[in-house]
Amino acid sequence: MRIVWALITGLVFGLGITVSGMINPSKVLNFFDVAGTWDPSLAFVMASALLTTAVGYRLVLVRPAPLFHAKFHLPKTTRIDRQLIAGSAIYGVGWGLIGYCPGGVVPALGLGHTEPWVFVAALLVGMAIARFTRNQLAKAVAA
Amino acid sequence: MTEFTPVAAVVGGTLIGIGAVMVMLFLGRVAGISGILSGAVFASSWDDWGWRAAFLAGMIAAPAVFTWVTGQAPEFMMPGTTAVSIFAGLLVGIGVTFGAGCASGHGVCGLARLSPRSIVATGVFMFVAVATVFVNRHLIGG
Numbered sequence: 001m002r003i004v005w006a007l008i009t010g011l012v013f014g015l016g017i018t019v020s021g022m023i024n025p026s027k028v029l030n031f032f033d034v035a036g037t038w039d040p041s042l043a044f045v046m047a048s049a050l051l052t053t054a055v056g057y058r059l060v061l062v063r064p065a066p067l068f069h070a071k072f073h074l075p076k077t078t079r080i081d082r083q084l085i086a087g088s089a090i091y092g093v094g095w096g097l098i099g100y101c102p103g104g105v106v107p108a109l110g111l112g113h114t115e116p117w118v119f120v121a122a123l124l125v126g127m128a129i130a131r132f133t134r135n136q137l138a139k140a141v142a143a
Numbered sequence: 144m145t146e147f148t149p150v151a152a153v154v155g156g157t158l159i160g161i162g163a164v165m166v167m168l169f170l171g172r173v174a175g176i177s178g179i180l181s182g183a184v185f186a187s188s189w190d191d192w193g194w195r196a197a198f199l200a201g202m203i204a205a206p207a208v209f210t211w212v213t214g215q216a217p218e219f220m221m222p223g224t225t226a227v228s229i230f231a232g233l234l235v236g237i238g239v240t241f242g243a244g245c246a247s248g249h250g251v252c253g254l255a256r257l258s259p260r261s262i263v264a265t266g267v268f269m270f271v272a273v274a275t276v277f278v279n280r281h282l283i284g285g
Contacts, residue, residue, distance in 0.1 A: 005169045006194040010201025011208065013162030013174065018209045018217050020155020026220040027145040032276040039145045044152035045159070046250060052160025053255035060164060066171030068194075073172050074256070075243075080263050083241045088264040091238025091245065092271025097279065098223050098231035102239060103159075103176035103247040108219065110203040115221045119232040126236020127181050134240070 002068035014107040020045040023108050025099030032096055087130075145218075163252055170194060173256075175248020176202075177239035242268070 021027045021041055031042035065071050095101050100108070100119055108116040166174040183195035210216050223231070239245045242264055244253060249268075253261020 002169070003193050003197045005165075006197040007201040009162055009165040009169060010198035011205055012158055012165060012201075013198075014202035014205025015209060016155045016158030016160075016162055017202070018155070018205045019158060020152050021145070021148055021218065022155070023206065023217050024145070024219050026222045027218070029222050029276055030145045032273045033280055034273060035277055036280055037144050039147050041145075041148050041152040044149050045156035046246075048153045048156030049159040049163070049251045050156075050254050052157050053163045053251055056160065056164030057167060057255055060168045063168075066167065066169055068169050069171040071171060072167070075173060075253075075258065075260075077243070078258075078260065080260055084243060084260055084264055085267055087238050087240065087242025088249075088267040089238070089242075089271045090234050091242050092268035093275050094231040094234030094238055095246075095268060096272035096275025097234070098228055100228075100231065100235065101176075101246040102180055102235065103245060106176060106180065106199060106202045107205045110206040111217070111219055113219070113221070115225065115228055118225055119228045122229040122232025123180075123236040124184055126233040126238075127177075127185070127240050128236075129233070130237040130240030131185065 005068060013103075014110075016049070017104055017107045022101075022104045023111070025104065025108075028099035028101075028104060029096075032099075159247075159251065163247070163255070166198075173248055173252035175244050175252060177245040178243075178248055181240070238268075 017023050022045060027039055028042060030037050030039035060066075061072065098119065100116070102123065105116050105119055105123070109120065163174040166172055179195050179198055183192060183199055186192040186195070206217050221228075235245075242249075244261065244264060246268075249258075249261040249264040254265060
């Protein structure tokens with residue numbers, strides 16, 4: 001049951017990305033291009049997604065537990081550190097270069113073009129490098 | 144040049160929000176796509192892998208469903224070369240791992256929870272993305 005609902009949820013989320021135009025990296029880049037061919041659409045996407053999520057979370061999080069899992073897993077870290085800021089800045093450079101964020105590129109895999117797959121392959125290599133580096137850093141600190 | 148599409152943006156954004164709320168209601172998690180993807184690929188257990196793979200499969204099926212319902216393919220134009228895709232992909236992969244989230248995890252779910260970390264992260268990546276496009280398109284010329 002959980003798998004079926006996960007599939008349906010992914011479809012709803014992916015349709016949101018597709019309908020909103022976030023599946024198109026050129027449109028995302030035009031949102032960032034405030035001094036050029038600015039397309040403010042993404043601000044409307046973010047605002048409506050944020051509002052819906054904020055209201056929905058209020059209704060859902062009063063429940064003792066989610067439907068198909070034992071408990072809620074909310075991020076517990078609260079520290080604003082160099083990793084968060086540097087990581088977000090590196091992500092911003094990558095997003096600004098090509099217009100793809102992870103949420104935008106996953107549905108684009110279903111379009112039948114090669115480019116999104118190339119991007120995702122590189123993204124996974126980047127994740128693997130970062131995970132390895134983080135583990136080494138943690139070991140160095142512990143030693 | 145892409146057209147300003149406020150109605151599609153609000154309909155799509157609302158669907159993204161509904162999807163994020165469904166993830167919380169069904170699975171008890173924030174809908175950070177970088178986290179779901181990373182967990183699916185670097186999974187620690189089969190039990191944890193299944194829902195992630197199903198969620199991603201649903202996302203990948205979305206353009207086909209969109210085309211089937213509307214009768215036209217979603218607008219799509221790759222803005223750079225393969226080399227730029229690879230370089231940007233590496234940066235995004237490294238960045239979201241250290242930054243612990245992307246536009247969906249921090250920008251939607253995190254802001255909806257008023258998480259201070261997400262507010263800082265979203266401010267940083269949006270500002271840097273705007274600055275990157277400015278440098279790329281207007282200073283060095285695209």
